[in-house]
Amino acid sequence: MKLSTRVGLVVIAVLVLAVTGAAVARLAWPSVEQPLAFNHRLHIVELGNTCTDCHLYAESGVRATIPNVEVCSFCHEEAQTDSPAEAALLEFVQAGEPIPWKKVYWVPEHVYFSHRRHTTIAGIECAECHGVMEEKEQPVSRREVPLTMEGCMDCHDEKGASNDCLLCHR
Amino acid sequence: MTGAAAAPTLEEDPVAALAEGVLDGSRPLEALFVVDCDPLHTSPAGGLLREALDRIPLVVSMTPFRDETAAAAGFVLPSPVFLEAWQATTTPAGVPFSVLGLGEPVVDPPLFDTRHPADVLLELARHLGGNSAAALPWEGYDAYLKHRLEGLAVSGQGAVISSSFEESWVHYMEERGWRFSKRRDTDDFYRELAEQAAWWNPVRGTGNWERLFRTPSGRFEFYSQNLARRLQRLGAGSDAEAFSRGAASLGLAAPVDEACLPHFEPPSGEGEGDLWLSVFRPITARGRLGIASPMVLEMFGYPFLDGWRTWAEIAPETAHELHLEDGDEVQVRSERGEVEAVVMIRPGTSPGIVHLPAGLGHREHVGAAGGIGANPLDLVADVRDPLSGAWSPNATRVTLRLLRRRDHGGPPPAHGGHG
Amino acid sequence: MARWGMVIDLDRCNGCGGCMAACHKENNLAAVGADETVGMDRAFHWLKILPEVSGSGAEAEVRHVPHMCVQCDNPPCIRVCPVHATYLGEEGIVGQVYSRCIGCRYCMAACPYNAKVFNWYEPEWPGDLKKAANPDVSLRPKGVVEKCTFCHHRVVRAREEARAAGRPIADGEVTTACAETCPTKAITFGDLDDPDSRVRRLSRSSRAFRPHADLGTEPKVFYLAKKE
Known part of the structure; x- marks a missing residue:
């Protein structure tokens, strides 16, 4: 094998590793198993709910919320279908026990993130960071879109928002 | 050290007087309610009071904190902090017009299992029945506050401070020129006051000069009328001589003329130390x-x-x-x-x-x-x-x-x- | 773009300490406790009030100088930081990124104003005090340097409100916790580049001076004092 070929192969190998590494890193967010088989598509597309009907404070607060029995029981006080998923939910509702959802999206403690600033003020769609939920029939078990500092900064650059460190690290 | 033998004074230190009365038996107490203060720590007579507490069968401290007085009390009834309770304040010293502040509890219900001292006392009165219950018929502290504000509401004087400055200003002008007596509904007034937190009356009403000028000359007098009267009473009379006698009996160092004015009274402290x-x-x-x-x-x-x-x-x-x-x-x-x-x-x-x-x-x-x-x-x-x-x-x-x-x-x- | 600055009128300051308390509360400063404060001279404040005495005996005059990070335009601290944890922001605020800080304390040594403090131990929040923390400001871990941020989070919040209402930030709309609390209105905060701002006018007063201006640090905190 010629030296140039060998160098070429090494370069290719490095590239492949880098690309797959990045892909793996993207997928490497731990996949979790949710306690209930929640169907986003059903709730959004077929029943016509919007994100903030259940994820309260996503437009008005610093932190958005993951709906729990208090919110679910607005509609699900009694069985409305014969779905086993709903039956499982009703067990929680009737017992008054919180559903042990596993958190999928979070930012580290040293990052300040305000939902209101991004949704209401900047007008960014939920899907940009959380993926297209209209198509999801299975519960969210991993991040649809990776949350990385690089991603945040790229988006800030694109949208002309400041990348001053103190904005997020305070 | 009991202060009973100390030189006579015109007024009494409330903490010391209470403690001394209990200790020498002249003012025996069956029960003492200490509300929102810590005299054992903040009064120089705290040591005396500590002794006196042992002779009072029932000592109750109502406080948000575990303080020294609470530790010495028989019962501690935890009370809410100011953010958890209704509160009313009136004109602070130095403000030349009437103001009244009413504060709603912002943390409601309180974070911990507490009760407002006034609510406790009102309930005690209810259980006592008879005169006590008749004198304190209110259900709770806010009902009592509302009752106290009724006169203000009905009088139509002053204005609740509103977010728009103009409204108060118009009212202020009204007060000066045109007089509208606005009788207000007590409930509405109370609600509005709780919302805006304050009421003010920038103009002092005229017509009660008799109450304001109860001086011997009927004019402004720039010395303390209260002190003068008390000193006269001490001198057993109502003239200048009685006043001098009274002042002399207290051993005041200041000339008699100055006794009722703010003045420096040199400390009569004795003891060792330089x-x-x-x-x-x-x-x-x-x-x-x-x-x-x-x-x-x-x-x-x-x-x-x-x-x-x-x-x-x-x-x-x-x-x-x-x-x-x-x-x-x-x-x-x-x-x-x-x-x-x-x-x-x-x-x-x-x-x-x-x-x-x-x-x-x-x-x-x-x-x-x-x-x-x-x-x-x-x-x-x-x-x-x-x-x-x-x-x-x-x-x-x-x-x-x-x-x-x-x-x-x-x-x-x-x-x-x-x- | 704004260039934030502050003017402190020393003839108005009566040393009440309200600014200090407001700063502690606003910025979640942990209490480091008696052992460190008393035993080791590690008093932990972003804003201190320094007494300044002139004259002696009955003629002595005491002046109180509220003292915090002066937000240099040419900050010595950022040059020595090996990890770019402290930097000069685009609006003139010297930032300290806690997640980057490795706790070497070079910046503290470089700062001629002694404006930075170090978390020697994990800050403690006894009882319910953590619940009372300001959610806009982080709780710092041990091993990082911290300092006054000119209440940067308030600047961000004001800009957010202005943007939501579709207008520019008005003069006086952003103010720091210390300035807001000051009962004698000794502290003024604002945009030094805004030709109509109060802080700009005051900073150009004949009474104005900057602390250690001779060092070339270009501080953005100005003091006002009567001329001798």
Whole structure:
């Protein structure tokens, strides 16, 4: 094998590793198993709910919320279908026990993130960071879109928002 | 030390009078309710009161904090802090017109299992029945407040402060020129007041001059009418001679003419020691919440960047005389006791005086403040101000003794000790 | 773009300490406790009030100088930071990124104003105090340096409100916790580049001076004091 070929192969190998590494890193967010088989598509597309009907404070607060029995029981006080998923939910509702959802999206403690600033003020769609939920029939078990500092900064650059460190690290 | 033998005073120190009355049997008490204060810690007569509490069968402390008085009480009924309760305040001293503030509880229900002292007393009255129940018929503290505000609502005077300045201004103009007497519905008034938090009446109503000018001359008199009347009564009469007799019987040092004006009454303190003690309360130690929080403890002595301990402010001249330096640890001793403090040399302070801050030295664990620093009131001698009867916090002789030099331990150098 | 600055009128300051308390509360400063404060001279404040005495005896005059990070335009601290944890922001605020800080304390040594403090131990929040923390400001871990941020989070919040209402930030709309609390209105905060701002006018007063201006640090905190 010629030296140039060998160098070429090494370069290719490095590239492949880098690309797959990045892909793996993207997928490497731990996949979790949710306690209930929640169907986003059903709730959004077929029943016509919007994100903030259940994820309260996503437009008005610093932190958005993951709906729990208090919110679910607005509609699900009694069985409305014969779905086993709903039956499982009703067990929680009737017992008054919180559903042990596993958190999928979070930012580290040293990052300040305000939902209101991004949704209401900047007008960014939920899907940009959380993926297209209209198509999801299975519960969210991993991040649809990776949350990385690089991603945040790229988006800030694109949208002309400041990348001053103190904005997020305070 | 019982103060019964002390020189006569015009007024009585309320804490000392209560304690002395109990101790000498002249005013036996069956029950004492201590509401939202800690006299064992904040009064120089706290030591007397501590003795007296043992002779009162029922002592109840209503306080948000586990303070010294609560620790000595038979029952502690936890009360809410100011953010958790209705509160009303009236015109503070120095404001030349009437204002009234009404505060709604912002944390409702309270974080902990507490009850407002007024609610407790109202319920006690209900259970007592008879006259007590008839005199205190309100269901709760807010109902009582509403009742007290009824007169204000009906009178139509003043205005609830509104978010738009104009509204108040128009009302102000109305008050000056055109007079509309607006009788207001009490419920509406109360609701509006609770929302806007304050009422004011920038113009003093005319027509009650008789009440305002109850002076002998019927004009402005620039001395204390109250003191003059009391001194006359003491001299058993109602003329100038009775006044002089009264003033003389108290042994006032000030000329008679000055007795009813703000004046300097030199302390009559006796005892050993070549320095005067001056106790002051720093801004960080005022209020009930303050000293319980570690944050405030940290800035207790903020002008010196040094919290968490009691300091002794002395003038550079005094420090020079006593061979003391900034940061030296000293013992301040009076006839009544001794405390430890750190020397802080303050230019501008009068020589010959030791200033000690009050606020620390809690015997009980009040927030983070338990066992930190010293309470200089422990030093204060039983010398009463002839007029107010207050334990004079500036009439105590003390000595300073060096305990430790700053930065290095070991025995103090031979020339360092004094007194 | 704004260039934030502050003017402190020393003839108005009476040394009450309100600014200090407000700063502690606003910025979640932990209490480090008696052992460190007293025993080791590690008093932990972003804003201190320094007494300044002139004259002696009965003629002594005491002046109180509220003192915090002066937000230099040419900050010595950022040059020595090996990890770019402290930097000069685009609006002139010297930032300290806690998650980057490795706790070497070079910046503290470089700062001629002694404006930075170090978390020697894990800050403690006894009882319910953590619940009372300002959610806009983080709770710092141990081993990082911190300092006054000119209440940067308030600037961000004001800009957010202005943007939501579709208008520029008005003069006086952003103010720091210390300035807001000051009962004598000794502290003024604002945009030094805004030709109509109060802070700009005051900073050009004949009474104005900057602390250690001779060092070339270009501080953005100005003091006002009567001329001798």
